[in-house]
Amino acid sequence: MSDGSPFLPSDLRQLIDADRKVPDPPEALRAGVAQSLDHELGLGGAMMGGPTTAPTVDNPHGQWDLSPSSGGSLHPSAIYGWKLLAGALLAVGAGGLALSLALRSSQPSAAPTTATSLATSPALIAPVAERVGLGALVPGSASDAVSSTGNVFSSGTGPRRASASPPSHARVSGDGLKEERTVLDAARAALVHRDAGAALAALRSHEQSFPRGQLVEERESMRVQALVMARDARAARAAGERFRRRFAHSVFLPAVERALENLP
Amino acid sequence: MLVMGKPALPEVAGLPPAREEFAHLYHREFSYVWHSLRRLGVPHRELFDVTQNVFIVLYHRLHLYDPSRPLRPWIFGVAFRVTSDYLRLARHARESARAEIETADGAPAADELLAIHEEQMIVREGLAALDLERRAVVVAHDFDGVPGPEIAEALGIPLKTMYYRLRTGRSQFVAAVRRIQARLRER
Numbered sequence: 001m002s003d004g005s006p007f008l009p010s011d012l013r014q015l016i017d018a019d020r021k022v023p024d025p026p027e028a029l030r031a032g033v034a035q036s037l038d039h040e041l042g043l044g045g046a047m048m049g050g051p052t053t054a055p056t057v058d059n060p061h062g063q064w065d066l067s068p069s070s071g072g073s074l075h076p077s078a079i080y081g082w083k084l085l086a087g088a089l090l091a092v093g094a095g096g097l098a099l100s101l102a103l104r105s106s107q108p109s110a111a112p113t114t115a116t117s118l119a120t121s122p123a124l125i126a127p128v129a130e131r132v133g134l135g136a137l138v139p140g141s142a143s144d145a146v147s148s149t150g151n152v153f154s155s156g157t158g159p160r161r162a163s164a165s166p167p168s169h170a171r172v173s174g175d176g177l178k179e180e181r182t183v184l185d186a187a188r189a190a191l192v193h194r195d196a197g198a199a200l201a202a203l204r205s206h207e208q209s210f211p212r213g214q215l216v217e218e219r220e221s222m223r224v225q226a227l228v229m230a231r232d233a234r235a236a237r238a239a240g241e242r243f244r245r246r247f248a249h250s251v252f253l254p255a256v257e258r259a260l261e262n263l264p
Numbered sequence: 265m266l267v268m269g270k271p272a273l274p275e276v277a278g279l280p281p282a283r284e285e286f287a288h289l290y291h292r293e294f295s296y297v298w299h300s301l302r303r304l305g306v307p308h309r310e311l312f313d314v315t316q317n318v319f320i321v322l323y324h325r326l327h328l329y330d331p332s333r334p335l336r337p338w339i340f341g342v343a344f345r346v347t348s349d350y351l352r353l354a355r356h357a358r359e360s361a362r363a364e365i366e367t368a369d370g371a372p373a374a375d376e377l378l379a380i381h382e383e384q385m386i387v388r389e390g391l392a393a394l395d396l397e398r399r400a401v402v403v404a405h406d407f408d409g410v411p412g413p414e415i416a417e418a419l420g421i422p423l424k425t426m427y428y429r430l431r432t433g434r435s436q437f438v439a440a441v442r443r444i445q446a447r448l449r450e451r
Contacts, residue, residue, distance in 0.1 A: 025311075189312075
């Protein structure tokens with residue numbers, strides 16, 4: 001503290017010190033906001049890297065050299081992989097979402113029938129959305145308005161700097177993708193609210209509605225996080241191992257690994 | 265759930281930061297932004313969205329940051345403005361904003377109740393008694409230890425105004441804490 005708050009009584013300074021000890025938000029929140037920002041800003045997966053070193057005593061205000069030439073101030077180990085992915089993104093000329101889709105190119109697209117059935121069955125989403133206080137997620141309600149605001153529950157239609165067309169299968173099944181996104185947004189919101197049960201319920205809904213969907217990779221990454229949050233270590237490790245095998249080069253793998261690190 | 269719009273701050277046209285730079289900034293400052301918003305009175309259930317909006321603004325304005333200046337006061341200024349916009353967009357009058365803070369943050373989830381120390385609850389309610397302008401100055405100065413001139417610069421206010429808000433904000437904060445402590449003793 002710069003001046004030691006000389007006009008505050010000592011007991012209040014102790015209270016402030018206690019507030020400084022409030023724990024940092026859980027990793028799932030950091031990952032969730034990062035994922036939303038990645039979609040919103042079209043950063044092509046760059047946000048999915050891990051946390052970096054906290055400010056040090058020598059740098060209490062987080063003073064930081066942002067100049068591109070200051071390579072030492074960057075976080076090379078965590079970012080290197082994302083540079084490769086960004087390069088791959090540019091190579092295929094696709095936006096951020098397209099990168100994830102490209103990585104899933106071996107998976108068939110969602111069946112229109114399942115997407116339609118979900119869209120006509122808001123009951124699949126409503127319980128989870130209501131549980132986490134997000135009624136706008138229910139299809140047929142204000143979901144479109146919510147998406148247009150660009151908040152966390154947008155369907156990835158925000159501004160993109162990489163404006164090339166997405167892969168053809170994404171265009172063909174855009175409605176299905178939107179429905180998938182809606183369900184997974186509910187799961188993510190539940191994770192944000194530390195409601196592992198609701199998150200797992202939403203993930204099960206997605207699995208039932210989109211067994212071969214385009215966002216399976218994202219779903220399975222959230223399943224690991226939800227199981228960790230639910231303190232189901234055995235299931236979390238098993239899900240993590242399946243994820244590693246199935247999506248060895250996933251952009252979500254760092255988040256999965258960090259979640260697993262929280263297991264006892 | 266409050267449906268929030270995009271950040272009301274104007275998005276200044278400029279060269280966006282490199283993705284890696286922004287990702288680095290995000291992962292390094294996420295917790296700082298989160299705690300700043302929490303202390304500024306953003307309800308717990310809105311922290312996710314408001315934190316995201318802060319980083320959207322940072323992304324669009326990062327080219328305006330002067331690297332010779334400390335980063336965090338600059339980030340705090342952005343967080344303050346986004347919080348102010350959030351409260352205005354939510355049509356929260358000052359009094360209702362206090363009520364929002366008290367009802368939202370005063371009633372955390374059951375598992376959180378177990379983890380939150382009484383001292384932290386007193387601080388939160390004490391800060392909620394201040395208006396946003398004074399709260400921001402007190403948080404930046406007394407919680408984050410930012411020098412007065414940097415706070416004034418970050419918030420875009422004269423230095424004299426900053427010290428006035430600090431003095432009166434501290435006084436109100438102390439009075440609020442004493443009321444809360446007295447209430448707790450009566451239990």
